[in-house]
Amino acid sequence: MVRRALVVVLALVAGTLAGVTPAVASPAFFWGVATSGYQSEGSAPDSNWRRYEQAKTSSSKEPYRDAVDFRHRYAEDIERAKQLGVNVFRFSVEWARIEPRPGQVDQAELAYYDDVVRRVVAAGMRPMITLDHWVYPGWVADQGGWDTDRTRDAWLANARRVVERYKGLGALWITINEPTVYLQQEISNGGLAAWKAPWMLSRLVQVHRAAYDLIHQLDPGALVSSNTAFIPAVQGVLDASFLDHVKDKLDFAGVDYYYGASLDNVSAAHAANGEFWKVTPQPDGIYYALRYYARKFPNLPLYVVENGMPTDNGAARPDAYTRSDHLRDHVYWVQRAKADGVNVIGYNYWSLTDNYEWGSYQPRFGLYTVDAASDPALTRRPTDAVSAYRQLIADHGVPGGYTPVRPPGFCSVVDGLSSCLDPARYPGPVVPLG
Template sequence: MTRAFTAILAMTALFLLPVPAAAKAAGGFPEGFMWGVGVSGFQHEGHYPDSNWKRFLAARKEKDPYQNSVDFRHRYPEDLQRAASLGVGVFRTSVEWARVEPERGKTDWKEVRYYDDLVSRMVSHGMRPMLSLSHFVHPGWVHDQGAWKNERTIEDWLDFAEFVVKRYAKYDVLWVTFNEASYYILDEVRNKALKLSEVPTMSANLVKAHRRAYDLIHRLDDDAMVTANVAYSTVLNPLFDRALFTEVPDKLDYIGLDYYLSMSAANLTVLRVFSGEYWTIEPEPDGLYHVLHDYHRRLPHLPIYIIENGAGTDDGKPQADGYQRSHSISDHVYWIHRAIRDGIDVIGYNYWSLLDAYEWGAYRPRFGLYTVDVKTDPSLTRRPTEAVATYRGIIRRNGLPKGYVPVKEPARCSLPALLTTCRSLPETPPYPE
């Protein structure tokens, strides 16, 4: 997730009535609310074939060596059991184009059988698959043809998407076409695969690809749920949304939202995102409440699924202020519940991520419920953090313990609701209200 200052330049180049609250079940959340957890192909699988990101890392020696990440590729049966033991009903991952089609027109059937088994095991554990068709990574041969600045890539990717959808649609998949299109574009710029002047071209081609993929998926599965998840990005959010999200409102079945951080008048630590020091950023869980209201105001007819939310630590060390990952999960869940009580149709929440991962150049930021020390532990032992029991308890009761009050107080002058929160802060009555 490391981002550079080119974020501002690249994204600037792109473009010079309430619904009734859902019925509540025990625990305060709606019946059928989907609790999930996620991983992604490149970040977790290891043993990765030729791709844009393998090329980027070969050229950028200052990054941590990729090694084989946490080796999800060969340890997925036990990792799926860990997820199932949490009680999650959704497991999110990506089907990797570079793995399935390492050369143009050549299908790697060994890797297809891996995904076949991965998806079928999810279902056998009672988990609904959420599958991303693109998570920042494409094959090396696509990189060689100019990737998304070349219109041919649209047709190539749609062939891959059709192959995947035909194979797994029977499993009632929640589909994600492109993960965080804005950051996909930024990574291509930052890694010198895309010029600033070419940013609008990549954006336009992603929009075309998503629109056609949406129709393709619905031809194969009338009842499919399709989105392109968007990353909330504080001051850059209007630009970031325009990379793809705001161009396809008629081709979304739900809003897929990723939320990690926000900004307020008294908290400018979010600017440290440009250095990659995520563990030093002061979290603002109440910002998620305001962001949910914002997206609901814009597209009130669509339900919202929080596809990613997580808390990073520095190599697994405790936070200096004592704010733990379990606090972060509980505080965010509290504010999701508040939004649902306000009538916003939030249908699911995924914690990012099940395991520590390769965070796009570094193993130092740790987000996993299970921590893995890739750099010093050859056995890649999965060790549960304190948040495992917390998240398991939330899922079991379908909500927080009665009387819970957020550890982090609401932020004054929170950017997503600046005028409102400068006048007064939202109250935090004990859960459930």
């Protein structure tokens, strides 16, 4: 009875999506915030990741609990994003939530996503909708996950359902989040045998290519991509496994940049152990990551789909480098790239709130911090970066003459020797973003 009432209430609130006014024309620059379904929604249905978290062998994983309960607090979180001044709100529509059993669509959960989209558009933001942020239904896991063509076909059927529902609303579309890291997660969590990696990658390529064509058929003029996690010095090898196979099916190159490397900073090794907060940030690396893709894909615009800084359970960093320092420094280097002719069209901060970082609440990335493990109220508390981001957006970036808190590393190797032998001018000019 309660569930039926929820369907009715959400449907009434959402109204008819066909009547929702799309977001305004493309801005001069996309400023955004990002979330993902499983990491933030709570009330998790059966899925590959719910099983990974609950498996008896996953003692290293922290209990999921209810994440930060975006599922029931989305209205207030969307309002927080609006108050920042962003014009893009990234989220994922979770396949496991809307199709809990083969062919059975959960209308209450579709109504929930309808209202998310409606509120995002009403707030003057464009939805950036991710079709696959590493999570698929439990019944897909039962049929073999990405080890079978049945998953490819079912994935595309779900993609059609979602795109048909949210077409015409100015959405930006991400097909698959960080495909190479997706593969690594599936292998490390037992969802796929390591020797079958080429077949999973092949299927991911197939679904991206098909989804790109599907989206352009159903939602003409929409921008479509797949964001890649930039790994210093080895990105060319990783691109060969996915991105190079879909380069003709991208409207922009989506780049996720978190960690750099240089001869005086090899701390990114801590990320391999999941101790992300121990990595010393290297903001200048985002310049080289963008330059790498500008040279690789000279005709494609670039979009920083994710960038952010983790802290250890929200504690201040020992080096006193703050989230606002990190944000301003990275935006500075995006502006430097723009000044040097790189066609950067957007920047998303990861993430709006702290969330479940694939097994742990310890890494805190949020503009708003949430003590998911110890605060039953899941209170959103603004970090210093909230006001910093609001100001950056209002001013179209940092002002001329800004000096980064963290200077460039010595001989960056973010793009191999290229970034060491051909370093960016520093200090150098910046241009406004938008």
